[in-house]
Amino acid sequence: QVQLQESGPGLVKPSQTLSLTCTVSGGSISSGSYYWSWIRQPAGKGLEWIGRIYTSGSTNYNPSLKSRVTISVDTSKNQFSLKLSSVTAADTAVYYCAREVAPAMATNYFDYWGQGTLVTVSS
Amino acid sequence: QTVVTQEPSLTVSPGGTVTLTCASSTGAVTSGYYPNWFQQKPGQAPRALIYSTSNKHSWTPARFSGSLLGGKAALTLSGVQPEDEAEYYCLLYYGGALWVFGGGTKLTVL
Numbered sequence: 001q002v003q004l005q006e007s008g009p010g011l012v013k014p015s016q017t018l019s020l021t022c023t024v025s026g027g028s029i030s031s032g033s034y035y036w037s038w039i040r041q042p043a044g045k046g047l048e049w050i051g052r053i054y055t056s057g058s059t060n061y062n063p064s065l066k067s068r069v070t071i072s073v074d075t076s077k078n079q080f081s082l083k084l085s086s087v088t089a090a091d092t093a094v095y096y097c098a099r100e101v102a103p104a105m106a107t108n109y110f111d112y113w114g115q116g117t118l119v120t121v122s123s
Numbered sequence: 124q125t126v127v128t129q130e131p132s133l134t135v136s137p138g139g140t141v142t143l144t145c146a147s148s149t150g151a152v153t154s155g156y157y158p159n160w161f162q163q164k165p166g167q168a169p170r171a172l173i174y175s176t177s178n179k180h181s182w183t184p185a186r187f188s189g190s191l192l193g194g195k196a197a198l199t200l201s202g203v204q205p206e207d208e209a210e211y212y213c214l215l216y217y218g219g220a221l222w223v224f225g226g227g228t229k230l231t232v233l
Contacts, residue, residue: 047169049221107154107157110214
């Protein structure tokens with residue numbers, strides 16, 4: 001069974017760059033037709049899709065965050081990463097990584113999620 | 124800006140049936156929006172329940188079902204159990220590679 005695990009600093013200063021990594025186990029990140037996504041959730045609020053990276057390395061980002069987001073993949077480590085620049089208190093949230101399945105002749109869907117990691121933006 | 128709207132809260136009695144809906148500000152929701160549904164309990168990560176409108180994951184209880192209803196995506200729980208009390212989120216896909224979550228529905232079993 002595929003498992004995802006987020007890791008990274010739990011505290012980031014305003015104006016700095018938030019960096020998180022998602023480690024995938026139970027399967028190769030580069031095999032199959034999958035997108036690897038980041039999603040966040042401020043305390044007491046709803047979910048927000050941040051962006052995704054395909055196994056080929058192509059990326060898509062939420063337009064609301066596009067200017068500050070970079071998602072990359074390291075297939076040798078079976079990991080993908082999120083960088084969010086110029087953070088403010090509004091970026092304080094639980095950050096999740098998740099797998100999006102992209103079947104060849106069917107519609108895309110999400111299945112496995114990480115447990116999430118809380119990132120607080122504060123000086 | 125695209126907005127996906129869900130009922131903020133619903134209450135259902137144990138053993139009852141309840142339908143949650145998911146509307147798009149762009150118009151009627153169709154299968155082309157790839158509707159996904161997730162369940163989230165306090166302190167836990169979301170868990171996928173339904174995909175592609177009505178398909179269940181291997182772990183999805185049979186009492187959960189998805190459909191399109193009146194121009195919206197819908198999640199129906201039949202024979203509700205106390206453990207179904209949770210927040211439920213829908214997720215829609217928009218052309219141009221954008222996923223948008225609904226605001227969530229807090230389901231109370233009372």
